Amino acid sequence: MRLIAAALFAALLLFMPHLGHAQGQTVTQILSENRALVEKASRTTIGPVIEALASSGDPQAAIVLAAWAEKGLGIRKADGVFFLIEVEGNGYKLMSLEGQAAGNAPKAEIVELKPNAGVRGLIATALVQFQLSDPDQLKREAALVSIARDPSAEHLTPLRASIEGETDPAILAQKTRLERLLTLRFDPDSAARVAAIESFSGDLGLDLRAAINPLLVTTRTAIPAQMQANGNIAAEIRPGRDISVEDAYAILSAQGLAPARLTRAELKSALAANIVDGKVAGIPVAELNTPAARDRAYSALEAAGSVPAAATDDEVAAAVAAHRFLDTYAEADSAVTSAATGLLKGIEVKLGAMQTADLVLDALSLASIYFLAAIGLAITFGVMRVINMAHGEFIMMGAYTGYVVQLFVPNYTVSLILALPLAFAVTFAAGVLMERLVIRHLYKRPLETLLATFGISIALQQMAKNIFGTQARPLTSPAWLDGALTFNDVVSISYIRIAIFVLALVFLLFFLWLMRRTRLGLEVRAVTQNPSMAASMGINPDRINMLTFGLGSGIAGIAGVAIGLFAKVTSELGSDYIVQSFMTVVVGGVGNIWGTLAGALMIGTLQKGIEWFNPSNTLAAQTYMILFIILFIQFRPRGIIALKGRAAGD
Template sequence: MRSVLSCLLAAFVLLCALPLRADTVAEILAANSALVEKASRQTIAPVIDALVASNDPVAAAVLAAWADKALGIRKSDRAIFLITDQDGGFALRDLTGAAAGLAAKSDIIVLKPNAGVRGMIATALVQFTLSDPDPAKRKAALDSVAKDPKPEALVPLRASIPGEGDPSLMAQKQRLEQLLTLRFDADSAARVAAINGFGADIGLDLRAALNPLLATTRLATATQPDASLNIARTLQLDRDLTQAEAYEMLVAAGLAPARLTLEAQRAALVANLADGVVGGVALADLNTQAARDRAYTAMEVAGTVPPAATDDEVTAALAAHKFYDVYVEADPAVTAAALVALGSIGTKVAGMQAADLALDALSLASIYFLAAIGLAITFGVMGVINMAHGEFITIGAYTGYVVQLFVPDYTISILIAVPAAFAVTFGAGVAMERLVIRHLYKRPLETLLATFGISIALQQILKNVFGTQARPLTSPAWLDGAWVLNDVVSISYIRIAIFVLALIFLTFFLWLMKRTRLGLEVRAVTQNPTMAASMGINPDRINMLTFGIGSGIAGIAGVAIGLFAKVTSELGTDYIVQSFMTVVVGGVGNIWGTLAGAMMIGGLQKVIEFLNPSNTLAAQTYMILFIILFIQFRPRGIIALRGRAAGD
C-alpha cells in the first residue's frame, strides 16, 4: 500500500512539473473577437498580454498585422484572417500564413486600432524583437524599452541576455535590465541590489529611474497613518506648507467643508434675517466677526445653510489633522537605497558641474587670451591705445572666409588661412603705424581718438565689401562635436583647438621675446627707449614691427574666433572691451599678466553666468564692477611691469 501511494505521489509531482498548454493565437483571438473589434487602451491589455504569453510562433506576425491594419474579421463566421488588398477585395490568409481564398470588402471588418492600442501592440512586439537575429532590430527594441520602460519588458529582456552575441548590445541589455529591476522587480532585495550595483555611476538614465522611486503624494489624516504607508516626512504648518494649502488638502480629501468667504457669509446672514435675529444672534450684536461666525454656525446646525468653515473652524480642523509626504513607492528599503544613491550622485554631479564650469572658464579664457595677446604687445610695448584692434580680429576672420571661397577643403583652407590672416593684418598694422600712429606717440588721448576713427572706417569698408549678412567660416569635420567625458562634462573640439592655439602662441611669444634678437630689442625698448637707441637699436623700427606683430596675432585670433562666432563687420567689437580688460587687469605689457587676466576674466564671467544664467547683461555689468574695484586695489594689474609701459 505504501509503495502504491509513493508511485501515485511521484506521478502527481511529475504531472505538476509538466508545462501547461497555453492557448494558441487563433483561440485567443476567437474567444475575444468582440474586444478585438472594438479595441481600446482600457479593455485590450489582457488580450495583448495573452497573445504575448502564448508562445505561439505566429504571435509576432499577427500583432504586427493588427498594428498595420492588415487583420480582419469575416462577418459570416467571425473568423479572423490576415488580409491584403487584391482586385477590389481582400486576399485572405489564415493566421499561420496559408492562403484562405478571397473575400469582398463588404464581407470583412478591417481591424483599425487607434493610436493608443497601436502603442500597446508596439510595446508587446518589442519583447519579440529583443532576440531577433537582426542586431539593428534588437537595438531598436532596446531603445524602445529604454524610452518607455514597462514592467512587462523585464522578463523577456532577462531571457534575451544569455543568447546575446553582440558585446555592445549585451552591455546595453545588462544595464537596462538593472534599471528595470530597480523599478519593477517583485523582490525588494533584488531592487536594492540593483540600485547599489551602479556604484559611482551618474548616468542620466539612472537618475531618471531613481527619481520616480522618491516621488511623493501628500496625505492629511486625523488619525495615525496606515502602517503600510511609506512615510517620507511629517509636514509642519507654516514651514513646509501654508495654512491655506493645508486646508485645501483637507477640503480635497473630503475631511473638511469648503472655507466660508466673507461675501457668502454676509449673503447668508442677510437672507436668513428675521425679526432682527439671525442664527440666534441679534442684529445689533453682529458687529464683530466672532458673532457673525457664531450665527452662521448655528444656521449650519439647523440645516438652514450649507456647511462651510469659518475661521475658527478652519483653525480647529488644522489642529485636528496631521499632514505627511508619502512615497508612491511602498517599499521603505527601496526608497532608502534610492535616497542614498541619489545623494551620492548629487555630490558627484556637483563636482562634475564644477569641473564643467572650470573647462568653460578655461575655454573662454583661451579666447580672451588670443584676442588680447596682440593688444598686450602694442599697448604694453608702445603705450598705444589701439581701438581698431577689434577690426584686425574681424579682418582675420574675413581672410579665413575668403580663403575658403577658393579652397573648398576646410582642413587645408584653415591651414592656409592662419598664415594668410597673419600676413594681411600684419601689413594693415604696419601701414596704420607708419601712416598714423608714429605721429602720435606720447599723445595717448589723440591716439585713442585716431584709432577709434580708423575702427569706424574699417567697419564701414568691411560692410561695403562683404555686406551686412553674416559670412560662414566653416570648421573642418574633425572639429565637429564635443569631447564628452560623461553626462555632465563635455567641451567642444573647437574650444579645445582654440586652447591649443593659445598655448602655441604663448610658447611662440615666449620664444620670440626670450630667444631672438627682435625680442631682445623689444624688451630693451620697453624698458628704456633712450638707452636702447644709444646702443644702436632703432626704436622706430621696433615700434613698427611690434605693432605689425600684435596686429598679425589679432588676425589669427579672428580666424579662431570665426570658427564658432558669426563673422560680421561687428565681430571685433564683441571682444575689444574684454581684450582691454584682460590687458589692464593682468598687467600692461606682460604676457604672463595677460594670461592671468584672461583666466580671471574668463573664470569670473562664467561664475557670474552660472549664478545668474538668465541675464547675460547683468553678468557683464557685475564683471566690470568687479574689475573697477580690483583696479582700485591693484592699479598696475596682477603682474606689474617696470619701464615705460608701467607709467615711467
C-alpha cells in the first residue's frame, strides 16, 4: 500500500506543473499535454484537466468543452492533433480548436471522444461559469435554473464572479439569492454560512427550505455508554421512551455492535435440535417451561459453540442498556446547524400562520360560492316558504346560457358581459313560468311542492342532456381571470374565486337595496309578514309571489354563469349545489339575507376545516359537515339569525 501511495503521489507531482501553468496556456496546449487522460477520461481522473480548460482564459474554452460534451471533439491518429469534428458523409468535417476550417478526414483517421455521463457532468459544471456571464439573457437564466436544480460547491465561485457584471435587475436578484443559498450550504467559512442563513429571516421560499433541510439531516447511531460522543449531536435518544427497545437493538445489530435478534421460532428450533438424553445444555427439558430458562439454555449452547451467536431477551436488554443512542447531524458545524434550526423554527411558525391564512381564504372563497348559489333560494324558500328542488337546475340553465353565448361571441370578456344579464333573463322567465303553472297552485302545501319541483328538476336535467349531451361543456373565463393572486409560496387565491367573491358581495348589496329602498322590496316584505293585510292595502300577493320567484330564479342563473367558470358544465351541475344551498339558508335563518350570509360562512369554514384534517377524502368532509349541521339545528332550529315578527311564527 505504501508503494502504491508513493507512486500516486509521484504521479500527482509530475502532473501538477502542467496544471500550474494552465492559466497562461491555450486550450490546444492543455489538451495536447494531457492527451492520455483525455482519451481515457473518467470522472475520477479528468477533473483537473477540465478545471484547467475552464480557468485558462482562452475564449475557445467554452466552445471546446461544449463540443467535447456533445461528442464533437476528436483526435487525429497520425499526429495526435485535436479537432472540432462534425459528421459529414462517411467522414468528419474538421475545424481547428481556434475555429479555423481544417478540411475533411475519413472516420478511420479520427478518434472520436465519447465522454461518459460522469465526465459530461464535470463538463457541464465547468461550463456554468461561461453561461452565467453569457450575453444571451436566456442562457444566463438557463444556467441559474441548472444550478438551482443540482447545486454543488463548484458552482459557488463562478456564480459569485458573475454577480458584479450582471446588468439585468431580475437576473441579478436571482443570482444574489442563489449565491446566498449556495453559501449557506457549501462555503468553507462558518461565519459566512451563518450570516447567509440569518439573511433569510422571515423568508418562506421553497428553495430556502430545500437548502436548509440537508443541513439538518440526522443519522441515528449507537456508542458504548462510557464513550464520549463525537460529532455534531442533535439529540440523545432514550430507548423505551423515544424509541422501543427492539428498535434500539436493531440499530446495534445494524452497526455490528451486537448479534442478530433471536426470534421465538428460532429459539424453539435450536433447543429442539440440541436435546440430548432429555436435556438441553444440561438442563432437563421439563424445566424449560419459562422464557428465562429457555434463554439460559440457549446461552449455554451459544457458549459451547453449538448454535450461532444470537441475542436472547435478557441479552437484548443488557446490550441496549450498555449503549447510548444519538441523532447526529450530517453537518459537522454546530454553529451552522444551530442557525439553521432557529431559522427553520421561525419558518414553521410563519408557515403555520400562512397556512391558516390560506385556509381562511379558501373558506371565504367557498362561502362566497355557497352564498351566490343560495341567495336565490333565500328568496324563494326563505321569503315565499316554497321548497324548490329545481333551484339547482336554474343554476345549471345559467351555466349553459353562458356556454351558448360563447358559441356565438368568441371574445370571452364580451361573452361574459352578455351572458350575465341573458342568464338572468332566461332563468327569470323560466322561474315565472314555473310559478304560474305549478307553484301558485301549491302554496302552503310543502310536501306537494317538494314532489312537484323534484319532478321538474329531473325533467330539466333530462332536457339538458337531450340538448347538450352528457359531456361536460367548456365555459371559458377571460384571460384576465386566469392565474391567481399570489402573496407567497403558501398563500394564493385564483382570480376567478376573487371575481365570485366580488359578485357575491354585489348581490348582497343589491338584495339589501332592493328589499329596503324599493317599492318592490316593501311589497315583498309586506306580503311575507301578512299576505291578507298586504292585499287589503292594494298589493297583489299573486303578482309579488310571481316576481319574487322569478327574481330568485334569475339570481340562480347568474350564479350558474359564475360557477360554470371553474366547475364542469353538465346537466348535474345544479345538483352539486342544491344540498349546500338549502343548508346555507336553513342554518343561517330562514327569511334573512344576513342569516344566509352567516350560514354560507359557517358551512364554507366548516367544510374547509374538516378537509384540512382529512384532505384526501372530501366526501367524508361533507358527511361530517351534514352531521354537524343536524346537531346544530337540534339546538338552534331557527338558524343563526332567527326571523322576528309575525313571519317568524309561520
